[in-house]
Amino acid sequence: MASVSTAAASLLTVALVFAFLARKRRRSTLPLPPGPRPLPFIGNALDMPSKEMRTAFREMNEKYGDIVYLDALGQPMIIVGSHEVAVDLLDKRSSNYSDRGSSAMIDIVGAGWAVTLLRYGEEWRRHRRAIHQYFNAGAVAQYAKSQKLETHRLVRRLIDDPEHFRNHLRHFFGSSALRISHGIEVDDEPVDYLKIADDAMDIFAAAFEPGKYLVEIIPWLARMPSWFPGAGAKRDGEVWRPIIYKMVSAPWDAAMEKMRLGTASPSMVKGLVEQMREDDGPDQLEVIKSAAAVTFAAGSDTTFSTMQTFFMAMTMYPEVQKKAQDELMAVIGPHRLPEKDDEPSLPYIQAITKECIRWRSVVPLNVPHRSLEDDEYKGYFIPKGSIIITNISAFSHDPIMYPNPDVFSPERFLKNGKIDPAVHDPATMAFGYGRRVCPGKHFAETSLFIVIATVLHTLSLSPVVGPDGQPIMPSGKMTHGLLSYPEPFQCDIKSRSSELEALIRSSCTNMQGVRAAQS
Numbered sequence: 001m002a003s004v005s006t007a008a009a010s011l012l013t014v015a016l017v018f019a020f021l022a023r024k025r026r027r028s029t030l031p032l033p034p035g036p037r038p039l040p041f042i043g044n045a046l047d048m049p050s051k052e053m054r055t056a057f058r059e060m061n062e063k064y065g066d067i068v069y070l071d072a073l074g075q076p077m078i079i080v081g082s083h084e085v086a087v088d089l090l091d092k093r094s095s096n097y098s099d100r101g102s103s104a105m106i107d108i109v110g111a112g113w114a115v116t117l118l119r120y121g122e123e124w125r126r127h128r129r130a131i132h133q134y135f136n137a138g139a140v141a142q143y144a145k146s147q148k149l150e151t152h153r154l155v156r157r158l159i160d161d162p163e164h165f166r167n168h169l170r171h172f173f174g175s176s177a178l179r180i181s182h183g184i185e186v187d188d189e190p191v192d193y194l195k196i197a198d199d200a201m202d203i204f205a206a207a208f209e210p211g212k213y214l215v216e217i218i219p220w221l222a223r224m225p226s227w228f229p230g231a232g233a234k235r236d237g238e239v240w241r242p243i244i245y246k247m248v249s250a251p252w253d254a255a256m257e258k259m260r261l262g263t264a265s266p267s268m269v270k271g272l273v274e275q276m277r278e279d280d281g282p283d284q285l286e287v288i289k290s291a292a293a294v295t296f297a298a299g300s301d302t303t304f305s306t307m308q309t310f311f312m313a314m315t316m317y318p319e320v321q322k323k324a325q326d327e328l329m330a331v332i333g334p335h336r337l338p339e340k341d342d343e344p345s346l347p348y349i350q351a352i353t354k355e356c357i358r359w360r361s362v363v364p365l366n367v368p369h370r371s372l373e374d375d376e377y378k379g380y381f382i383p384k385g386s387i388i389i390t391n392i393s394a395f396s397h398d399p400i401m402y403p404n405p406d407v408f409s410p411e412r413f414l415k416n417g418k419i420d421p422a423v424h425d426p427a428t429m430a431f432g433y434g435r436r437v438c439p440g441k442h443f444a445e446t447s448l449f450i451v452i453a454t455v456l457h458t459l460s461l462s463p464v465v466g467p468d469g470q471p472i473m474p475s476g477k478m479t480h481g482l483l484s485y486p487e488p489f490q491c492d493i494k495s496r497s498s499e500l501e502a503l504i505r506s507s508c509t510n511m512q513g514v515r516a517a518q519s
């Protein structure tokens with residue numbers, strides 16, 4: 001193996017020399033933004049531990065400022081250090097900053113169909129349009145009734161089987177997403193669609209953990225045989241691709257079959273297929289298939305993380321829970337369950353939702369954007385094709401915007417008992433920027449509100465007590481990956497009121513209601 005490593009090292013040197021020679025002449029007299037030079041990756045490029053990558057960007061911003069330039073083996077990168085700079089570039093100049101980088105990993109995993117990763121352009125626009133039609137604010141309002149009933153089913157499961165709360169949350173989001181995307185009721189199906197999505201998302205998380213795989217930085221590794229050092233991702237890819245593809249094809253085939261049989265309930269797939277016109281061409285089917293799969297995947301796994309953050313926060317901050325329950329008792333009272341329309345009269349619940357979104361990031365490093373044109377900013381030159389890194393997790397812990405950022409404190413969003421418009425809404429960071437901003441934002445926020453309000457009104461959450469009589473507190477830590485989740489923790493869940501529990505149970509006996517509410 002030693003000789004293989006030596007060969008690899010010399011290949012790397014050759015690549016570096018080429019990268020150096022191929023460097024384009026600078027098209028501007030302006031300086032590049034400050035940053036580490038020479039690039040930090042060279043010395044140990046073949047075994048760069050991902051642990052060091054996990055703080056690398058933040059450290060560069062601390063050292064060089066809010067706009068850092070990095071040349072990663074010929075790939076220009078801009079490391080953005082503040083929300084303000086992110087807004088200036090990605091929002092205000094969005095026509096120039098809405099491309100995505102190509103990554104060897106995308107092909108290795110077989111994920112080129114996902115709108116999240118598509119290059120900026122007409123195809124991307126068609127995918128976005130398809131999703132937007134079902135997730136704009138108006139469309140989302142139509143799901144309120146079905147979301148409410150689904151929330152009651154969730155609460156019933158939490159009461160009957162509190163230990164597996166994480167599974168019930170996963171089920172809630174997966175089942176909501178799949179109903180909208182493909183018109184499939186997971187509980188009625190012999191196929192375990194949620195397991196299929198879970199397996200695929202595990203792969204995404206592992207494959208796109210920033211910096212984990214060297215092919216991200218050295219694309220030619222993807223062309224090396226699988227046994228080549230550092231080409232591990234390629235070997236993994238052979239196992240991964242079929243699992244990812246199953247998430248696309250299994251629900252699609254089922255939805256198509258239901259349409260053929262005339263038994264399909266309303267869904268994104270059904271609606272979009274029926275809207276197809278002659279001049280759309282057969283590739284429109286591919287667009288619908290991909291857009292529906294992305295919806296299923298993103299809808300299942302993103303808001304799910306914030307929901308776990310909510311359970312974690314309530315377990316760790318009993319006084320916050322108490323205040324929320326007092327508000328619910330005063331506004332909703334002991335005889336009914338919360339509705340979407342109650343939202344404006346529940347500012348503390350709104351503040352908890354915002355704080356969950358801020359406190360722990362679902363997509364801590366955002367999905368990187370890429371610039372389409374040479375640009376200049378604050379006297380610096382930003383070359384065309386730069387990858388733009390925005391650390392959402394850092395922005396939402398900015399101590400100037402959010403004093404004591406590590407503390408979970410809904411109060412930070414309130415003034416005189418109302419939402420304080422002067423405090424920055426963390427949703428403007430958490431859901432990304434510009435034309436790439438998350439199209440599921442309204443749906444995520446609506447789902448979070450109804451679940452948080454209903455759970456707090458009907459249940460009490462507390463730490464599990466260990467054998468020594470001491471409460472076992474969640475660590476508060478998050479997993480590492482493109483998508484991030486609270487590390488597994490325990491939580492004791494109890495019904496707060498037999499009257500409200502009875503309301504939940506009677507609502508759940510009308511299971512048809514969920515389906516009826518869908519149309």
Ligand code: HEM
Nearest residue numbers: 115116298299302303362363367431432433436438440444
């Ligand atoms: C708390 C929940 C969620 C969070 C924090 C979140 C966050 C994000 C972020 C940060 C991005 C990248 C934005 C950028 O590039 O600047 C994104 C993109 C995306 N999200 Fe979400 N998301 C959530 C829920 C959802 C849901 C429920 C859906 C389902 C429809 C969804 C669908 C998408 C899609 C399709 C993209 C790709 C957009 C593109 O590249 O043009 N997300 N999301």
Ligand SMILES: *[C@@H]1O[C@H](CO)[C@@H](O)[C@H](O)[C@H]1NC(C)=O
Nearest residue numbers: 054055056057058391393394
């Ligand atoms: C992003 O910011 C967070 C919060 O400051 C930090 O803990 C993390 O290490 C940063 N990530 C990178 C890759 O620099």
Ligand SMILES: *[C@@H]1O[C@H](CO)[C@@H](O)[C@H](O)[C@H]1NC(C)=O
Nearest residue numbers: 093094095096373374375376
């Ligand atoms: C891209 O940025 C450059 C430099 O700021 C500007 O001149 C150009 O108009 C922008 N292009 C678009 C499409 O916005």
